Amino acid sequence: MYLNEPRQLDILKQQLRFKLNSNASAFTILIAFQLFALLFSFSSSSSSHYFDETSYISINAVTSTPHITFMIAWAFFIGVRLANQSKWNEAFSFVSTRLTHHLSNLLFMLLASFLAGFMVILIGPALRLLANLRYEEIDTLTSTITEAPLHLPLQFITVVCYTLLLFMIGYMMGSFSQTLNGYGGLVMIFFLSIIFFITFILGFQMIGASILFLFNESYLPFFLIKIIGLCTILFAISTLVTSHLEVRKS
Amino acid sequence: MIFTTLLLSTLIIVLVIGIFFSSKLTGKFFNITSKVHYTIAFSFIALLFIMTIIVEVLFPSSEVRQLPLNENAFDDVVIGSSAEKIDSIDESEPVTKRTHEIENQLTIYHDDADYSGADIWIERKDVNDGIVEEYITKPLYMVNNHDLSNEVDIALPEWQGNAVTFSKQPTFEFNFAYYTGSFILNQFTGEENYDLFSGFSSGSRPMTIRLIVPKDLKIDGDLEYVSFDED
Structure with missing residues (x-):
């Protein structure tokens, strides 16, 4: 019996504010990733052909693919980080439930997918200027963009979807590793080894498919x-595997 | 070079600052608040936004140099390198055909003693008509089925009386730089993706000079790079 019983929505708002503050460094990391990707976008697809002593052809391709790849890797990394032990303990320093936490x-x-998606679609034109x-x-x-302005929202939706999916995959992996109390790393390695074994040794094109x-x-x-369905399944698994977890471990 | 140096130095500085900001160690010395992180993120987005406006104002349209596509060019490279097929090339290839009057002797010189820059073939006629027929095919340069032959300048052999000088070929340097958006972004835009992952294939065939000379013409001079088509 409490004098003031907090509503779920208020807890959720407070938790979100807390998450936005405690994970703000994720965006600085994303910028560092994006700047690092610049090295690849200018050099990964270049080739030179020396035909003979007097003829030479040089092809230089500038593309934004490395930026998207790095952003997807970032989403996975942040997803794992969100679900790890220290973040779990941090979250339950406040009034919180498992539901509001998730x-x-x-x-x-x-929100992070939206911000990252916006950043990445603007990187294309910025690269074009640098090129x-x-x-x-x-x-x-x-x-x-001047020629095809309608492509911009479509690209934005695509990037946001893929980012969110990778967030969810990372979040599920983080949740799994958290439940296993210190053996999470080993389980992750085991899990990845099984995927590797199935895909490359047994030849099932699971990942490709x-x-x-x-x-x-x-x-x-x-x-x-498809994206919403996959994200729902991954999120449901994440919440289920952590449902019996203590709210705070010492 | 300057661009690369500037880019690399900027990257290193920003990365060091980025790692410094995101590191847990900084918490011991500075309290980097979330406000700082969001200021950095939104400043970066603002910078990208400004760059987008600049590039759309300065370069509003996509520009593509139309390089002629030739699906069979790799076959042409192979066919052209075979001496027997030289006659068949006349119809399909850009050929310069010239005739030169000559007496009993032809002296050959090369501008560049080390490298001819062309395949030189000499074939004898059945008659002594005092005329040298000269067929020249342009060199063929191919990259990913794009035929760059039209971009090449060639130096024709210089004839003076009974002597011919095979000139040094001008340097051919072709730089092709292009920007393409990521294929991931184009899943729903219907834009054609330039296939970056197939690799670049290239092939070339040097310029071919074929001289059809009178039956008993004496040929001397620098014959190191000259092949004789004897029946």
Whole structure:
């Protein structure tokens, strides 16, 4: 019996505010990742062909793919970090329930996906500017925003979806490792080894097929349904595996 | 070079600052508040936004140099390198055909003693008509089925009386730089993805000079890079 019983929504708001503050460094890490990706976007796809002593062809490709790859890796890393032991203990320093803890994490991941997605779609044009400064003459093989403004929201949705999915995968892995009380790292290695074994030794193209399941989808509503479905399953698993966990461990 | 140096130095500085900010160690010396992190994040987004506006104002349209595509060019590279097929090239390849009047002797010189820059073939006619027929095919340069032959300048052999000088070929340097958005972003835009992951394939065939000379013409001079098509 309490004089003032807090409502779930108030707890959720407070928890979200707390998560946004305690995980703010994630965005600085994302910027560091993006700046590091610059090295790859300018050098990974370049080639030189020396035909003979007097002829030489040089091809330099600038692409934003490394930035998206690094952002996806970042989302996975932050997802794991959100679900780890110290963050769990931090969260229960306040009035909180397991439900509000997970929901606030979900909201944080959603907001982070939006911010990261916005950042990454703007990196493309910024790269184009840098490439124009770097090379005397450069061809642009993709439509610009002026030419195809409607592509921008579509690209934004795509990036946000993939980021959220990787957040969820990381969050599920983090939740699994947390429940195993110190053996989480070993279990992660075991889990990844099994995936490696199934995919490369037994030859089941499991990972390839699961990527193509999303990547070959060309109709946006179906893609959104698949993403929402997958995220729901992953989030449900994460909440289930931590449902019997003590709210705070010493 | 300056660009790379600037880029690298900026990256190193920013990375060091980034690691410093995100490190747990900094908490012992400074209290980096979440406000600082969000200020950095939104400043970065603002910078990207400004760069986007600049690039859209300065370079509003996508530009693609139309390099001729030739799906069979790799076959042409192989066919062209075979002496027997030289005659068949006339119809499909850009060929310069010239004739030169000549007496009993032809002296050959090279501008560059170390490298000819061309395949030189000499074939004899059945008659002594005092005329040298000269067929020149342009060199062929291929990258990913793009035919760059039209971008190449060639130096034709210089004829003076009974002597021919095979000139040194001008340097051919072709730089192709392009920007393409990530294929991940184009899943729903319908944009064609430039296939970056197939690798770059390239092939080349040097310029071919074929001289069809009178039956009993004496040939001397620098014959190191000259092949004779004897029946």
